[in-house]
Amino acid sequence: xxxxxxxxxxxxxxxxxxxxxxxxxxxxxxxxxxxxxxxxxxxxxxxxxxxxxxxxxxxxxxxxxxxxxxxxxxxxxxxxxxxxxxxxxxxxxxxxxxxxxxxxxxxxxxxxxxxxxxxxxxxxxxxxxxxxxxxxxxxxxxxxxxxxxxxxxxxxxxxxxxxxxxxxxxxxxxxxxxxxxxxxxxxxxxxxxxxxxxxxxxxxxxxxxxxxxxxxxxxxxxxxxxxxxxxxxxxxxxxxxxxxxxxxxxxxxxxxxxxxxxxxxxxxxxxxxxxxxxxxxxxxxxxxxxxxxxxxxxxxxxxxxxxxxxxxxxxxxxxxxxxxxxxxxxxxxxxxxxxxxxxxxxxxxxxxxxxxxxxxxxxxxxxxxxxxxxxxxxxxxxxxxxxxxxx
Amino acid sequence: xxxxxxxxxxxxxxxxxxxxxxxxxxxxxxxxxxxxxxxxxxxxxxxxxxxxxxxxxxxxxxxxxxxxxxxxxxxxxxxxxxxxxxxxxxxxxxxxxxxxxxxxxxxxxxxxxxxxxxxxxxxxxxxxxxxxxxxxxxxxxxxxxxxxxxxxxxxxxxxxxxxxxxxxxxxxxxxxxxxxxxxxxxxxxxxxxxxxxxxxxxxxxxxxxxxxxxxxxxxxxxxxxxxxxxxxxxxxxxxxxxxxxxxxxxxxxxxxxxxxxxxxxxxxxxxxxxxxxxxxxxxxxxxxxxxxxxxxxxxxxxxxxxxxxxxxxxxxxxxxxxxxxxxxxxxxxxxxxxxxxxxxxxxxxxxxxxxxxxxxxxxxxxxxxxxxxxxxx
Numbered sequence: 001x002x003x004x005x006x007x008x009x010x011x012x013x014x015x016x017x018x019x020x021x022x023x024x025x026x027x028x029x030x031x032x033x034x035x036x037x038x039x040x041x042x043x044x045x046x047x048x049x050x051x052x053x054x055x056x057x058x059x060x061x062x063x064x065x066x067x068x069x070x071x072x073x074x075x076x077x078x079x080x081x082x083x084x085x086x087x088x089x090x091x092x093x094x095x096x097x098x099x100x101x102x103x104x105x106x107x108x109x110x111x112x113x114x115x116x117x118x119x120x121x122x123x124x125x126x127x128x129x130x131x132x133x134x135x136x137x138x139x140x141x142x143x144x145x146x147x148x149x150x151x152x153x154x155x156x157x158x159x160x161x162x163x164x165x166x167x168x169x170x171x172x173x174x175x176x177x178x179x180x181x182x183x184x185x186x187x188x189x190x191x192x193x194x195x196x197x198x199x200x201x202x203x204x205x206x207x208x209x210x211x212x213x214x215x216x217x218x219x220x221x222x223x224x225x226x227x228x229x230x231x232x233x234x235x236x237x238x239x240x241x242x243x244x245x246x247x248x249x250x251x252x253x254x255x256x257x258x259x260x261x262x263x264x265x266x267x268x269x270x271x272x273x274x275x276x277x278x279x280x281x282x283x284x285x286x287x288x289x290x291x292x293x294x295x296x297x298x299x300x301x302x303x304x305x306x307x308x309x310x311x312x313x314x315x316x317x318x319x320x321x322x323x324x325x326x327x328x329x330x331x332x333x334x335x336x337x338x339x340x341x342x343x344x345x346x347x348x349x350x351x352x353x354x355x356x357x358x359x360x361x362x363x364x365x366x367x368x369x370x371x372x373x374x375x376x377x378x379x380x381x382x383x384x385x386x387x388x389x390x391x
Numbered sequence: 392x393x394x395x396x397x398x399x400x401x402x403x404x405x406x407x408x409x410x411x412x413x414x415x416x417x418x419x420x421x422x423x424x425x426x427x428x429x430x431x432x433x434x435x436x437x438x439x440x441x442x443x444x445x446x447x448x449x450x451x452x453x454x455x456x457x458x459x460x461x462x463x464x465x466x467x468x469x470x471x472x473x474x475x476x477x478x479x480x481x482x483x484x485x486x487x488x489x490x491x492x493x494x495x496x497x498x499x500x501x502x503x504x505x506x507x508x509x510x511x512x513x514x515x516x517x518x519x520x521x522x523x524x525x526x527x528x529x530x531x532x533x534x535x536x537x538x539x540x541x542x543x544x545x546x547x548x549x550x551x552x553x554x555x556x557x558x559x560x561x562x563x564x565x566x567x568x569x570x571x572x573x574x575x576x577x578x579x580x581x582x583x584x585x586x587x588x589x590x591x592x593x594x595x596x597x598x599x600x601x602x603x604x605x606x607x608x609x610x611x612x613x614x615x616x617x618x619x620x621x622x623x624x625x626x627x628x629x630x631x632x633x634x635x636x637x638x639x640x641x642x643x644x645x646x647x648x649x650x651x652x653x654x655x656x657x658x659x660x661x662x663x664x665x666x667x668x669x670x671x672x673x674x675x676x677x678x679x680x681x682x683x684x685x686x687x688x689x690x691x692x693x694x695x696x697x698x699x700x701x702x703x704x705x706x707x708x709x710x711x712x713x714x715x716x717x718x719x720x721x722x723x724x725x726x727x728x729x730x731x732x733x734x735x736x737x738x739x740x741x742x743x744x745x746x747x748x749x750x751x752x753x754x755x756x757x758x759x760x761x762x763x764x765x766x767x768x
Contacts, residue, residue, distance in 0.1 A: 297686035382671030
């Protein structure tokens, strides 16, 4: 065992920290889930710089323009960027679609789609959930009907994060309505500018615009945009899910919240109550700190398994469920530490910590839902991991 | 970063598990709860023959030069099997403390005997004030010519009743700082004036009250330097806490397996209860508690093993693992229903020990405070 970073990774971390310090505006509010046009412009700009540094896709194999970086280094990258609340990482393209294409894509698809992702030039979004298909994703009804060399797609996708900024969507659509539900689905890539695609914003409870509903009305897509075999899309998608679950982001955000809240509390004291050193505040924040460190180790364990050719499954679910729930609890505790001030939103002149705490608390609700709810993750741990019988 | 065991550690783990499954069944664990000595000499001898007591000591004392991390791997398996007896007290608290702080003569006297299984030890830190903080050490050791005279009471001393040697943390001077003025003594349990009264604990482990009434020891009994013994005690507590974490981890693993097995077999409403999501989620949570405990515990053990500063890692682990193990046991009981609450079922063997282990070498509250200090909250 060795819990240290390698000398090389230490050096990388130092360089990355310096880069982020240089690039991030002093008044940056954090990687808000609701970037206005100016913030979005900065996000894209930073993403390109990360791409130029070779960091955006460093874990990709050399043949696709990556550095074949070990998984732990790439997790370290996510850890540091998340802790810095910096935007610019690309989950949908770099971490979700690209690895799927590497496994299931044709040579032409790889040539067409991977380079722009690597250059940080294209925004993808993920078309999975539908109004009637959330946790029971395989019940999805959006249809792709064969018409010569094309599919005609009809239906709608919901909770589609960043669809309003996206150039492309990778989506699941039903190609065989008569087959058992997992066996009639195909994985299709659709340009968002295709006629018949419309995007309706859905504001979340922070007032932020991340979600959308995407409608498909007779959208014509060439069959060459299908990834994997027809009707095997579910299995293409399942491979993909294993790429987005190291979950280090949750613990990084939680650590940052604890550090900033502790710093704030030690300078100002809580509102009229116990001073910052008060035992309740100390105890509560330390509790969160320890929990976040436990989550962080679970996340690195997932990365370590991947680096050694093991396929994390139950382990990734553990990291996700514990990380997301810890972030929720941590944000809640930090809000409590700020007392009455804890409710003041970004923009309010009296808001401590630029109002990031209530914002993060509200946003943290999405973590325990998105990419498989906590309940679904626990089902996975129990059935796939522990071998309990399915209900 | 490497989060796996080495090949030799994996071999040690496998062989320890196989041995303990054979030689330390739960029936033995139960019997030893009622036994005055608390462990069977045959099991102790077998463990010695396997080289376990000598695992973490240098070859020149009869050991096999293993690391603290190797020892942790072994202790995880002992925790899983609920091994009764003075292994932990003798090796972790006694032997490693002498190895780190002892004079050549002290090492030459005690370590070979530990490796050979001829001597058992314990360390007496806590007193009726029940704290692992330096201020709790009030047993007095007064200089008397070339000797020291020890007076006072140590409480909650593990395995004192069977120990041949007790390392006693005593106060030799009172200063402004509680950490100054502590001195450690190596005291044979047979010394006149030492009296040991067993405590009746929830886990039927063998804790005791150890009273010192004008116990005279020579200056040669001082371990380390006079008045500067706190760092020795502190390091011993760190090792004790880290080793206790891997011991608890072993227990948590057993509790998980027991619960999953029960959930697969117990049928209600015509199906195994493990097919119900409510029970599945209990099991998933137990597994998550156990796995998060694994890396917290091993991070602490590894830090100590590498000789790195480990205060933060150890305290984080003890705070986290203690609570995680307790919560895992509660969920295990909930999943087992009434049978888990009975004496005949093995689950309670773990639950009672989990609670005792939670308090050993500092409870979560105590260690959270140390973490707060180390990170400056």
